[in-house]
Amino acid sequence: MTASQILVLAKEPRPGRVKTRLCPPCTPEQAAGIAAAALADTLDTVSATHVDRRILVVDGEHPAPPGWLTVPQRGGPLDERLAGAFADTRVAGAATVLIGMDTPQITAGRLAAALEQLHTPDGPDAVLGPAADGGWWALGLRDAGDATVLRGIVTSTADTGEHTLTALHRRGLRVAMLPELCDVDTADDARQVAALCPPDSRFALATAVIR
Incomplete structure (x- = not known):
């Protein structure tokens, strides 16, 4: 079977640096929580996923x-940090799926x-998970x-x-x-996301502060 790895792109959850669009109604400390x-x-979900490297x-x-x-992010804008994350962790022959920290409802x-799609011999070269806001939550590459x-x-x-889908298609x-x-x-x-998570999950409990 093809080797596989999952990358989680994350930012240190420090007040004032993360989830600033939650303020208000949250305080910076609540948003960081x-x-x-x-x-x-x-991280728990990825730990529970069968994969060679996390x-x-x-x-x-x-x-x-x-x-x-653990690998540090490098580069300035997010597009450079995303590309850098794949480059800095690349292993020949390993399928790679990258996700962020903003979809705790993932299973x-x-x-x-x-990963299974990327392992299938006649399967796709890439998988892309669209986000409801027009971005994407996952990108997997053979x-x-x-x-x-x-x-x-x-x-x-x-x-x-x-634009990401177009760029992938242009690469063939x-x-x-x-x-x-x-x-x-x-x-x-x-x-909305908390309602999709187990009620005793960290995220569901943390979002109880939102009024």
């Missing part, structure tokens, strides 16, 4: 679970299904070297996902689409 909960739940690609400092690798089954197409794509816009890749998910930017997003 929600971000920390989302990251913790995401890597935390972090901006700042944050401990990774036992058995994980191990959904991640495994994405060859991490193809992530160079991310450079120059403006992120955090309503057509980021569309076969792309399979994953289910659309909502990621957490605003208080309304947080409420």
Whole structure:
């Protein structure tokens, strides 16, 4: 079977640096707590997924679970950091799926299904998970070297996902689409995502502060 790895691109959940669009109604400390909960739940889910390597690609400092690798983010804009994450963790012959810390509702089954598509001999070269806001929540590549197409794509816009899909197609890749998910930017997003998480999850409990 083809080797596989999952990357989690994350930012140190420090007040004033993360989830600033939650303020108000949250305080910076509450927003950081929600971000920390989302990251913790995401790391738990990836830890429960059958994969050869799990890597935390972090901006700042944050401990990774036992058995994980940690790689610092590099580059300026997000497009450079995304491309850098794939480049800095690339292993020949390994399929790679990158996700962020903003979809704590993700399940191990959904991640495994994405990897399975990349392992299928006649399957796609890439899988892309669109986000409800027009971005994307996951990008999987059979060859991490193809992530160079991310450079120059403006992120955090309503057509980021569309531009990413176009760039992958222009490179000649076969792309399979994953289910659309909502990621957490605003208080309304947080409420919506919390309703999809187990009620005793860190994220669901952390978002109880939102009024």
